[in-house]
Amino acid sequence: xxxxxxxxxxxxxxxxxxxxxxxxxxxxxxxxxxxxxxxxxxxxxxxxxxxxxxxxxxxxxxxxxxxxxxxxxxxxxxxxxxxxxxxxxxxxxxxxxxxxxxxxxxxxxxxxxxxxxxxxxxxxxxxxxxxxxxxxxxxxxxxxxxxxxxxxxxxxxxxxxxxxxxxxxxxxxxxxxxxxxxxxxxxxxxxxxxxxxxxxxxxxxxxxxxxxxxxxxxxxxxxxxxxxxxxxxxxxxxxxxxxxxxxxxxxxxxxxxxxxxxxxxxxxxxxxxxxxxxxxxxxxxxxxxxxxxx
Amino acid sequence: xxxxxxxxxxxxxxxxxxxxxxxxxxxxxxxxxxxxxxxxxxxxxxxxxxxxxxxxxxxxxxxxxxxxxxxxxxxxxxxxxxxxxxxxxxxxxxxxxxxxxxxxxxxxxxxxxxxxxxxxxxxxxxxxxxxxxxxxxxxxxxxxxxxxxxxxxxxxxxxxxxxxxxxxxxxxxxxxxxxxxxxxxxxxxxxxxxxxxxxxxxxxxxxxxxxxxxxxxxxxxxxxxxx
Ligand SMILES: Nc1ncnc2c1ncn2[C@@H]1O[C@H](COP(=O)(O)OP(=O)(O)O)[C@@H](O)[C@H]1O
Ligand SMILES: [Mg+2]
Numbered sequence: 001x002x003x004x005x006x007x008x009x010x011x012x013x014x015x016x017x018x019x020x021x022x023x024x025x026x027x028x029x030x031x032x033x034x035x036x037x038x039x040x041x042x043x044x045x046x047x048x049x050x051x052x053x054x055x056x057x058x059x060x061x062x063x064x065x066x067x068x069x070x071x072x073x074x075x076x077x078x079x080x081x082x083x084x085x086x087x088x089x090x091x092x093x094x095x096x097x098x099x100x101x102x103x104x105x106x107x108x109x110x111x112x113x114x115x116x117x118x119x120x121x122x123x124x125x126x127x128x129x130x131x132x133x134x135x136x137x138x139x140x141x142x143x144x145x146x147x148x149x150x151x152x153x154x155x156x157x158x159x160x161x162x163x164x165x166x167x168x169x170x171x172x173x174x175x176x177x178x179x180x181x182x183x184x185x186x187x188x189x190x191x192x193x194x195x196x197x198x199x200x201x202x203x204x205x206x207x208x209x210x211x212x213x214x215x216x217x218x219x220x221x222x223x224x225x226x227x228x229x230x231x232x233x234x235x236x237x238x239x240x241x242x243x244x245x246x247x248x249x250x251x252x253x254x255x256x257x258x259x260x261x262x263x264x265x266x267x268x269x270x271x272x273x274x275x276x277x278x279x280x281x282x283x284x285x286x287x288x289x290x291x292x293x294x
Numbered sequence: 295x296x297x298x299x300x301x302x303x304x305x306x307x308x309x310x311x312x313x314x315x316x317x318x319x320x321x322x323x324x325x326x327x328x329x330x331x332x333x334x335x336x337x338x339x340x341x342x343x344x345x346x347x348x349x350x351x352x353x354x355x356x357x358x359x360x361x362x363x364x365x366x367x368x369x370x371x372x373x374x375x376x377x378x379x380x381x382x383x384x385x386x387x388x389x390x391x392x393x394x395x396x397x398x399x400x401x402x403x404x405x406x407x408x409x410x411x412x413x414x415x416x417x418x419x420x421x422x423x424x425x426x427x428x429x430x431x432x433x434x435x436x437x438x439x440x441x442x443x444x445x446x447x448x449x450x451x452x453x454x455x456x457x458x459x460x461x462x463x464x465x466x467x468x469x470x471x472x473x474x475x476x477x478x479x480x481x482x483x484x485x486x487x488x489x490x491x492x493x494x495x496x497x498x499x500x501x502x503x504x505x506x507x508x509x510x511x512x513x514x515x516x517x518x519x520x521x
Binding site for chain 1: 340342361363366367380387395440
């Protein structure tokens with residue numbers, strides 16, 4: 001029992017970080033079908049953005065709140081650039097997209113290695129994240145709590161944006177039926193770019209959270225990309241609810257496996273679990289019931 | 295309003311339309327058996343497919359290379375075959391989509407809700423849960439919200455319960471009487487000839503007959519469809 005609570009809380013925070021990484025993918029992969037392997041590097045760009053913001057605004061209490069929107073915009077612009085230059089030509093060719101974005105990811109990693117020290121850079125935690133919150137007798141680090149809060153805010157903001165704004169409405173319509181959206185007067189090209197901007201921007205936000213928990217270096221994106229894809233796939237395409245649950249489940253499973261075994265074995269075990277799950281339920285956690293309705 | 299000149303088009307390597315010309319007129323009906331190429335012709339008119347040869351001119355402008363949304367912005371509207379709506383969105387959201395970015399959004403939507411009371415009643419219901427007839431009314435309402443100069447309709451009464459068929463036919467006649475241009479594909483030859491100023495018969499991607507709507511006999515049209 002003593003070991004259970006810390007792993008559960010720990011895993012929840014890991015799950016929240018995974019969810020942040022997966023949110024953007026649920027837009028670009030889930031909604032648009034683009035396999036963007038550079039998504040992890042957009043996360044890295046977000047983390048480095050946090051570092052750069054700290055070079056300008058030294059007070060870390062302030063710099064992290066500023067870094068969040070900055071990382072969103074910077075990573076979003078990188079995503080937009082990728083969409084406009086490369087991905088737009090490959091919408092119906094998933095394998096090509098995969099190969100090309102793996103290449104783009106490697107180039108971004110290499111660029112980060114050229115610009116920043118190879119051992120990575122330190123991102124200072126704000127003082128208000130230093131403490132702990134005692135939950136069920138366990139001292140829960142505030143930065144873990146912060147990650148969960150940030151993920152919750154991002155999920156709420158994203159779903160409200162999709163549900164209540166005209167842009168969100170147009171994205172949902174374009175996902176549902178591209179041709180019909182076009183003939184309703186929607187510029188689906190503009191929607192594609194916007195979706196990519198937002199999806200990549202969310203990776204940037206995830207990067208800021210990741211920089212507060214782990215190291216900020218050129219390799220950091222690579223460790224999130226596969227789990228994030230698995231979370232989106234296991235949660236069900238375009239299913240926010242499923243994605244949240246899947247992220248949490250994978251996060252907690254990782255924490256427990258890491259407790260019982262070692263970190264890297266835990267990763268392998270978690271992947272196997274997700275893959276077995278996908279074999280059993282290829283449509284994800286929740287099945288879409290209204291499939292046949294046009 | 296819309297002229298299609300010597301159109302060749304198809305899907306991939308399969309050519310479906312072999313040099314089709316459709317004259318400009320206020321109300322044009324396109325007639326033909328299943329598979330003749332009628333829907334392909336309308337998809338081409340709205341820009342969902344591009345011709346390998348030929349020109350599309352709307353309101354004096356060559357729009358052959360424009361995307362569908364640009365054609366909508368210029369005053370074309372399209373109601374595809376098969377009562378298509380955004381099923382996961384509510385009825386109201388379906389209408390808002392068409393109204394977004396326009397002035398007097400609310401007035402535009404309200405005008406269509408008044409025209410089709412069933413849509414008003416089910417405004418907050420997912421469009422996928424509407425009946426076929428209601429979905430078709432929604433599709434027409436969505437098209438009309440954009441205040442088109444030309445309304446393109448692909449078999450608007452196909453597979454719809456008879457009570458709503460009469461309503462839809464009446465709507466089309468009223469719109470035409472009010473001066474809206476219409477390009478109509480219709481299986482119901484009697485209604486098509488009644489509504490149309492000019493008609494075109496398609497058979498296997500060729501125009502086999504054209505003429506004036508009011509004067510044509512159903513039998514001569516049927517003969518041209520069978521060629
Ligand atoms: N998406 C498509 N891909 C390939 N062939 C198609 C497609 N849509 C229609 N066709 C073919 O084009 C021809 C004309 O179809 P269509 O324009 O739908 O005819 P109509 O509307 O007159 O019934 C048919 O032979 C049909 O099989
Ligand atoms: Mg057809």
